[in-house]
Amino acid sequence: SMAAGSVALIQQAHFFTVDSVANLFVTLCLLFAVRAQRSDSAVNFACFGLALGAAVASRINTAPLALLIVMAAWSRPATGGSWVAGSLRLVLAAGLSIIVFRIGQPYAFEGPTIFGVGLNEQWLDNIREVRVQMEGDVDFPPNHQWTGRTALVFPWQNMVRWGMGPTLGIAVWIGFIWTSWQLLRRRVGSRRHLLPVVWSGLYFLWLGTQWVKPIRYFLPIYPSLILLGAWALYEVAGVKQLKRFSRLVAAGLITIVLATTALYAFGFSLIYTRPVTRVEASRWIYEN
Numbered sequence: 001s002m003a004a005g006s007v008a009l010i011q012q013a014h015f016f017t018v019d020s021v022a023n024l025f026v027t028l029c030l031l032f033a034v035r036a037q038r039s040d041s042a043v044n045f046a047c048f049g050l051a052l053g054a055a056v057a058s059r060i061n062t063a064p065l066a067l068l069i070v071m072a073a074w075s076r077p078a079t080g081g082s083w084v085a086g087s088l089r090l091v092l093a094a095g096l097s098i099i100v101f102r103i104g105q106p107y108a109f110e111g112p113t114i115f116g117v118g119l120n121e122q123w124l125d126n127i128r129e130v131r132v133q134m135e136g137d138v139d140f141p142p143n144h145q146w147t148g149r150t151a152l153v154f155p156w157q158n159m160v161r162w163g164m165g166p167t168l169g170i171a172v173w174i175g176f177i178w179t180s181w182q183l184l185r186r187r188v189g190s191r192r193h194l195l196p197v198v199w200s201g202l203y204f205l206w207l208g209t210q211w212v213k214p215i216r217y218f219l220p221i222y223p224s225l226i227l228l229g230a231w232a233l234y235e236v237a238g239v240k241q242l243k244r245f246s247r248l249v250a251a252g253l254i255t256i257v258l259a260t261t262a263l264y265a266f267g268f269s270l271i272y273t274r275p276v277t278r279v280e281a282s283r284w285i286y287e288n
Contacts, residue, residue: 002258003226005265008163008215014272019216022058025051026065027223033068033195037075042089045069049093053100060127062220064203068195069093075194136211143212152208155218163215163222165264167257172229176200179228193231196224233257 003009012020028051036044048069055062073086102109102117110118132138136146160169179197182190200221207217237250 005261025055037072045089049096053097057104175228175232
């Protein structure tokens with residue numbers, strides 16, 4: 001429910017951008033990576049490979065998701081034959097992801113048949129062009145807006161103030177800090193936080209230090225951050241040592257986060273019930 005009320009996700013879904021499509025597969029990758037960390041079933045690795053191929057075919061900057069399945073395979077307790085089995089499962093995930101990427105992103109390959117797997121030089125040039133734009137190595141008008149934008153701080157402010165809303169934004173980052181602290185302290189049960197924390201932290205660090213850092217570039221970590229925030233709220237409310245009054249306060253805190261996020265999303269969605277100014281202006285010029 002908190003993810004459904006995130007303004008940034010609503011905005012991208014409204015305009016039917018590729019980011020929304022990619023986020024579906026990013027979330028599936030997270031799900032199957034966590035399942036692979038807990039289960040020996042090769043099905044989870046296969047499903048991860050399928051989701052990864054679709055995610056990268058949608059947005060190339062989701063490729064670092066591959067790190068999660070590697071961590072899932074090697075963070076399991078060592079048992080007899082586990083290293084060989086883990087390697088084979090990684091090969092399965094990698095093979096399926098390549099096949100799905102080949103089908104889902106045909107522009108990346110020379111073709112003309114599906115067996116033409118040589119990389120398309122024009123596609124590579126496009127990727128290189130986007131990379132230099134991201135790093136601010138080219139001078140063109142849209143890049144001027146990023147002048148003076150403080151690395152990490154600027155995207156964090158945008159995420160908390162606009163992308164999620166203040167209450168949800170603060171909750172998710174408290175959850176991130178809390179779970180990171182548990183991992184560092186090696187608390188019992190903290191290993192379950194490993195993949196969401198690593199994905200959220202490294203991805204935010206990577207894109208947050210780029211020259212170009214719009215809100216939508218950070219959508220792939222919204223699901224994992226919101227998951228950590230939800231865990232933190234649930235953990236506070238479920239502490240057995242809390243007295244009755246404290247439990248009421250904790251329940252009230254959850255209610256406030258949910259209610260304010262929903263109201264913020266509702267207020268934002270009202271934008272789409274009004275005429276678009278540029279469309280109305282064009283219509284007025286045409287009619288007059």
